[in-house]
Amino acid sequence: MANTWVVKGLGSNLKFLKNFTASTWVIDIIRDGYSPILEKPAKTFFNNHSSYNNDVDSVGKELKKRLSTGVMVDVDKSALAVCSPLGVVSIASCKLRLIMDLQYVNKRLRKVTGFEV
Numbered sequence: 810m811a812n813t814w815v816v817k818g819l820g821s822n823l824k825f826l827k828n829f830t831a832s833t834w835v836i837d838i839i840r841d842g843y844s845p846i847l848e849k850p851a852k853t854f855f856n857n858h859s860s861y862n863n864d865v866d867s868v869g870k871e872l873k874k875r876l877s878t879g880v881m882v883d884v885d886k887s888a889l890a891v892c893s894p895l896g897v898v899s900i901a902s903c904k905l906r907l908i909m910d911l912q913y914v915n916k917r918l919r920k921v922t923g924f925e926v
Contacts, residue, residue: 861896
């Protein structure tokens with residue numbers, strides 16, 4: 810809540826900002842807020858990639874580790890809109906890397922262009 814004044818301050822100075830910037834995208838975000846979601850995805854549950862089943866023991870250990878450290882949380886299936894598939898890839902050091910396939914979700918997100926990192 811400490812930064813609430815920033816949003817309110819920007820919103821109350823919208824006329825000034827319109828003269829200051831030609832970006833309608835920026836003005837729209839200040840006025841309406843920002844949502845990265847273009848379309849709400851349909852409730853969808855994907856099966857895991859076949860690579861997930863190749864080493865179930867290692868995958869299980871990795872998932873338990875992530876749950877115990879808070880990187881992942883266990884949720885009830887009814888609370889999900891999308892359950893993205895997991896896959897596994899081998900990396901050079903003979904370790905496995907767990908990969909979440911977010912293609913379905915990413916297709917429904919707003920693409921921001923014009924920024925370089």
